[in-house]
Amino acid sequence: MPKARVYELAKQFGVDSKTVLAKLKDMGEFVKSASSTVEAPVVRKLTAAFGSSQESTTAPKAATKNSEAASKNSGSSKTASKTTRAAAETTKSETSSNASEDAQTRKSTKPSTQAPSPRAAVARAAMSSVNPAANKAAAEGEKAATRKPKAKPAKKAAESNKSAESTTTAAAATPTQASHNATPGIPKPRSRANGTPRPGNNPFMSKQRMGSAPTPGDIPRPHPMSRPGAKSSDGAQGGNGERRGRGGRPGQEQRGGNRSNRGGRGGRGGNAGASRSSAPRPGQNHSSNRGGNNESRWGNRPGANAGAPAGNNGSRGGNRFGGGAPNGSMPSNGPSRGGRGGRGGAAGAFGRQGAKSSKSRKAALRNKRQEFEELKAPVIGGVRIPSGNGQTVQLPQGATLSDLGEKINVSAASLVTVLFHLGEMATATQSLDAETFAVLGEEIGWNIKIVSAEEEDKALLQQFDINLDEPEDEDKLVPRPPVVTVMGHVDHGKTRLLDTIRQTNVIKSEAGGITQRIGAYQIHVTLNDIDRRITFLDTPGHEAFTAMRARGAELTDVAILVVAADDGVMPQTVEAINHAQAANVPVVVAVNKIDVDGANPEKVRGQLTEFGLVPEEYGGDTMFVDISAKQGTNIDKLLEAVLLTADATLDLRANPEADARGATVEARLDKGRGSVATVLVQQGTLRVGDAIVAGTSYGRVRALLDENGNNLKEAGPSRPVAVLGLTSVPTAGDLFLVAADDRTARQIAEKREASERAAQLARRHKVVSLENLKEQFAKSEVDMLNVIIKGDSSGSVEALEESLMKIEVSDEVGIQVIHRGVGAITQNDVNLATVDKAVIIGFNVRPSRQVADLAEREGVDVRYYSVIYKAIEEIESSLKGMLKPEYEEVVTSHSEIREIFRSSKFGNIAGVKVDDGTVKRGTKARIMRDGVVTFNDLEISTLRRFKDDVTEVTEGYEAGINLGNFNDIQIGDIIETFEMREIARS
Numbered sequence: 001m002p003k004a005r006v007y008e009l010a011k012q013f014g015v016d017s018k019t020v021l022a023k024l025k026d027m028g029e030f031v032k033s034a035s036s037t038v039e040a041p042v043v044r045k046l047t048a049a050f051g052s053s054q055e056s057t058t059a060p061k062a063a064t065k066n067s068e069a070a071s072k073n074s075g076s077s078k079t080a081s082k083t084t085r086a087a088a089e090t091t092k093s094e095t096s097s098n099a100s101e102d103a104q105t106r107k108s109t110k111p112s113t114q115a116p117s118p119r120a121a122v123a124r125a126a127m128s129s130v131n132p133a134a135n136k137a138a139a140e141g142e143k144a145a146t147r148k149p150k151a152k153p154a155k156k157a158a159e160s161n162k163s164a165e166s167t168t169t170a171a172a173a174t175p176t177q178a179s180h181n182a183t184p185g186i187p188k189p190r191s192r193a194n195g196t197p198r199p200g201n202n203p204f205m206s207k208q209r210m211g212s213a214p215t216p217g218d219i220p221r222p223h224p225m226s227r228p229g230a231k232s233s234d235g236a237q238g239g240n241g242e243r244r245g246r247g248g249r250p251g252q253e254q255r256g257g258n259r260s261n262r263g264g265r266g267g268r269g270g271n272a273g274a275s276r277s278s279a280p281r282p283g284q285n286h287s288s289n290r291g292g293n294n295e296s297r298w299g300n301r302p303g304a305n306a307g308a309p310a311g312n313n314g315s316r317g318g319n320r321f322g323g324g325a326p327n328g329s330m331p332s333n334g335p336s337r338g339g340r341g342g343r344g345g346a347a348g349a350f351g352r353q354g355a356k357s358s359k360s361r362k363a364a365l366r367n368k369r370q371e372f373e374e375l376k377a378p379v380i381g382g383v384r385i386p387s388g389n390g391q392t393v394q395l396p397q398g399a400t401l402s403d404l405g406e407k408i409n410v411s412a413a414s415l416v417t418v419l420f421h422l423g424e425m426a427t428a429t430q431s432l433d434a435e436t437f438a439v440l441g442e443e444i445g446w447n448i449k450i451v452s453a454e455e456e457d458k459a460l461l462q463q464f465d466i467n468l469d470e471p472e473d474e475d476k477l478v479p480r481p482p483v484v485t486v487m488g489h490v491d492h493g494k495t496r497l498l499d500t501i502r503q504t505n506v507i508k509s510e511a512g513g514i515t516q517r518i519g520a521y522q523i524h525v526t527l528n529d530i531d532r533r534i535t536f537l538d539t540p541g542h543e544a545f546t547a548m549r550a551r552g553a554e555l556t557d558v559a560i561l562v563v564a565a566d567d568g569v570m571p572q573t574v575e576a577i578n579h580a581q582a583a584n585v586p587v588v589v590a591v592n593k594i595d596v597d598g599a600n601p602e603k604v605r606g607q608l609t610e611f612g613l614v615p616e617e618y619g620g621d622t623m624f625v626d627i628s629a630k631q632g633t634n635i636d637k638l639l640e641a642v643l644l645t646a647d648a649t650l651d652l653r654a655n656p657e658a659d660a661r662g663a664t665v666e667a668r669l670d671k672g673r674g675s676v677a678t679v680l681v682q683q684g685t686l687r688v689g690d691a692i693v694a695g696t697s698y699g700r701v702r703a704l705l706d707e708n709g710n711n712l713k714e715a716g717p718s719r720p721v722a723v724l725g726l727t728s729v730p731t732a733g734d735l736f737l738v739a740a741d742d743r744t745a746r747q748i749a750e751k752r753e754a755s756e757r758a759a760q761l762a763r764r765h766k767v768v769s770l771e772n773l774k775e776q777f778a779k780s781e782v783d784m785l786n787v788i789i790k791g792d793s794s795g796s797v798e799a800l801e802e803s804l805m806k807i808e809v810s811d812e813v814g815i816q817v818i819h820r821g822v823g824a825i826t827q828n829d830v831n832l833a834t835v836d837k838a839v840i841i842g843f844n845v846r847p848s849r850q851v852a853d854l855a856e857r858e859g860v861d862v863r864y865y866s867v868i869y870k871a872i873e874e875i876e877s878s879l880k881g882m883l884k885p886e887y888e889e890v891v892t893s894h895s896e897i898r899e900i901f902r903s904s905k906f907g908n909i910a911g912v913k914v915d916d917g918t919v920k921r922g923t924k925a926r927i928m929r930d931g932v933v934t935f936n937d938l939e940i941s942t943l944r945r946f947k948d949d950v951t952e953v954t955e956g957y958e959a960g961i962n963l964g965n966f967n968d969i970q971i972g973d974i975i976e977t978f979e980m981r982e983i984a985r986s
């Protein structure tokens with residue numbers, strides 16, 4: 001067992017390590033540092049040296065504290081629980097955690113009379129250092145000592161056998177006791193001569209002694225009882241008594257043990273105080289009697305200490321059982337809680353008694369407690385539930401009745417019954433929505449609060465010391481480029497404008513042009529001879545804008561509203577204005593297509609005035625620029641207007657020195673590079689090597705690429721950059737941040753994933769309402785079309801999801817996207833679809849053969865699309881019950897490319913082996929790479945077996961396939977052939 005370390009001893013003595021080191025030096029002991037260990041004899045010496053000096057100074061404070069604790073219920077509950085925890089901590093580890101510090105401090109400031117003096121602690125320490133046994137007991141004892149010096153120690157001692165660490169926390173046996181109780185072979189702590197207040201005051205002390213009956217001989221570990229006894233010397237007679245009783249060894253001890261158990265309860269009763277005595281349960285009465293008996297016989301038991309301490313215990317109990325529910329002790333339940341607290345102590349007795357590990361006993365005890373409480377509780381729907389007092393209990397999204405039960409200490413089964421009584425049916429492990437919890441909470445007297453995803457995430461990040469709300473350091477803020485989104489009505493020229501801006505930039509930029517689309521790009525503009533930059537989000541349309549916002553990614557600083565001068569304000573123009581205004585984003589109007597005949601820019605100005613966009617020339621504050629995206633007219637003016645608007649209305653500054661944060665603009669899976677996520681840095685500087693987490697993806701930045709494909713070492717505020725190195729593909733709009741290290745990043749991602757899963761479950765399972773149960777069942781097959789979307793990029797998945805959600809069919813029928821993701825259709829997707837009776841939509845992706853087989857076996861409907869509107873059309877029709885396709889696509893073969901032959905005459909010829917089906921010349925084909933449809937709309941132009949042209953090749957044979965002009969094939973690609981077959985109309 002561990003030896004005591006200097007700093008631990010220092011804590012026990014209530015002095016600093018230096019003082020102890022100095023003392024050791026004085027004593028002629030050579031000790032190097034505060035973390036050096038000290039041998040038991042030296043500990044004893046130290047104890048002798050410090051013990052006496054401490055005691056006198058600390059006593060008064062403690063007394064005050066104690067009485068305070070006793071007088072305030074809630075206050076005491078806090079104190080008590082804290083202490084309890086502290087004690088527990090101490091038991092667990094001998095490290096200098098705050099908790100143990102707390103405990104130590106308290107210990108050192110105990111009430112003078114009975115309070116264990118610091119010496120007691122020291123004695124304990126001494127003892128324990130010699131004598132490993134006393135862990136728990138010790139710890140517990142300590143707790144007890146702190147709160148109520150007497151009883152607890154005893155209890156704890158009883159439990160003590162388990163522990164191991166004891167050095168610092170050993171039960172607070174006063175020297176005397178220790179000496180008395182010490183089992184043979186255990187070096188005795190110094191004698192009580194110090195005048196430590198002791199249990200001796202306790203009229204029942206002798207009994208306690210009795211408790212300390214010799215433990216079976218030479219077992220070199222301190223008797224748990226003895227420990228307690230020791231502790232009790234701290235003034236917790238009861239404690240001693242009890243312990244002893246328990247400690248009681250075999251024979252009579254056994255009985256003692258029982259007693260103490262009872263006592264334990266009695267204690268509880270005691271704690272519970274009056275309430276207990278009035279408890280309707282025989283057991284209860286019993287226990288109170290016992291309490292009496294106990295007292296006389298066993299001294300103050302933990303419970304016995306009850307009185308004021310009961311408050312403490314009670315609160316502790318509340319805390320313990322309240323399971324973290326705020327306001328642990330409820331007035332109405334107060335007594336019973338108190339009881340619990342007492343019981344907490346009593347648990348020691350129980351634990352000890354059987355010599356069995358205390359877990360099962362604790363559980364049994366808990367059940368009994370619950371039973372008891374429920375007896376007193378109001379009856380709802382046939383079950384008794386202890387009613388809350390309107391306290392708030394927080395649950396995460398997707399929480400279940402079980403979760404609630406744990407928090408408010410009520411059995412989940414009872415909650416199920418109550419909910420049933422309220423007309424809702426749910427199982428204990430079924431996720432419920434906020435509304436259901438609200439109704440339930442009202443019924444049982446709790447204010448059940450479902451914490452929003454953002455709040456939950458913030459709290460989660462706070463666990464990792466990341467505070468999203470931390471105010472920026474003003475001094476470090478530097479200007480950053482504005483981030484611009486282009487919005488407007490269909491066909492008004494958004495894409496063309498973005499292209500033109502990009503091209504203009506190609507000419508102007510030294511980098512040599514934008515070579516790849518990463519979802520965002522940055523351009524240079526010279527304004528007043530100063531080189532300025534603007535970041536464009538390359539996804540036009542307000543849908544993209546709102547999708548981002550929905551995820552909390554407020555990326556856009558300025559919106560360019562494109563309005564075609566020949567068409568004027570149209571519905572989506574208005575929508576775009578609304579979105580921009582809702583997000584408080586200033587708007588610059590690009591009146592486009594001024595080159596077209598009949599263009600009427602003035603009309604557009606007039607129309608927009610009605611929507612609050614008043615042109616500057618009309619005295620408003622919105623800049624209008626007449627442009628032609630097609631001809632490149634006034635593009636520079638438009639860009640200037642963006643900068644001027646940003647300068648005039650926004651304070652665009654960010655701290656480049658902070659840890660990088662921002663949002664994911666787009667993400668996809670790249671064959672060679674894995675996950676490629678374009679992120680926009682909003683604050684700080686993102687660097688290669690940073691550990692980052694984006695939504696539920698995490699990883700270490702392997703490379704940063706700009707829109708020109710150049711490698712960057714870092715990316716500052718407003719810089720869009722493609723990030724390589726994430727282990728999975730994040731979702732567009734996911735916020736990203738740099739974590740302290742890889743592990744933190746992974747943990748954040750994993751925790752998010754877990755809560756997302758829970759939230760998803762919550763969304764999926766709808767509680768059935770009894771009122772219209774029948775109807776719901778009747779139509780349960782058709783009331784909701786569950787959909788799983790898998791696509792080749794997060795953008796396409798999002799677009800598809802959004803479009804699907806917009807389909808309106810009727811009140812009875814709806815669509816629910818239960819899962820979405822980027823990449824091939826996996827076994828998991830099929831499993832999910834099986835469970836939830838969902839249809840899988842593969843957008844430019846395919847399952848592997850095994851997965852396709854599984855889907856077929858399970859009867860899962862998997863549909864493949866490469867054009868969004870097709871998917872929408874088909875699903876809409878199917879929802880309307882009008883889907884009667886005349887043709888359906890039938891896959892006829894899969895062949896893997898094993899070799900590529902280059903022919904100057906025919907181009908590339910794929911040397912394949914037909915894996916399944918039959919390849920026929922002339923059939924339609926597509927290329928799949930890594931489960932993703934990479935090329936569609938191809939045709940088997942020539943088909944050969946060796947040198948011969950053939951019309952078909954069947955499964956298992958090799959063949960040479962030529963796809964006409966298409967040559968972009970790779971080894972490992974799968975050529976899938978398919979035919980459109982007419983199907984019978986139903």
Ligand SMILES: Nc1nc2c(ncn2[C@@H]2O[C@H](COP(=O)(O)OP(=O)(O)OP(=O)(O)O)[C@@H](O)[C@H]2O)c(=O)[nH]1
Pocket residue numbers: 488489490491492493494495496497540541592593594595596627628629630631
């Ligand atoms: N004459 C003329 N035609 C333009 C101009 N800008 C765009 N167009 C044309 O208008 C049509 C629609 O332009 P897009 O850029 O695709 O419009 P959009 O707003 O992106 O359309 P959606 O993506 O469908 O929302 C295309 O044929 C463009 O060539 C312009 O300034 N002058």
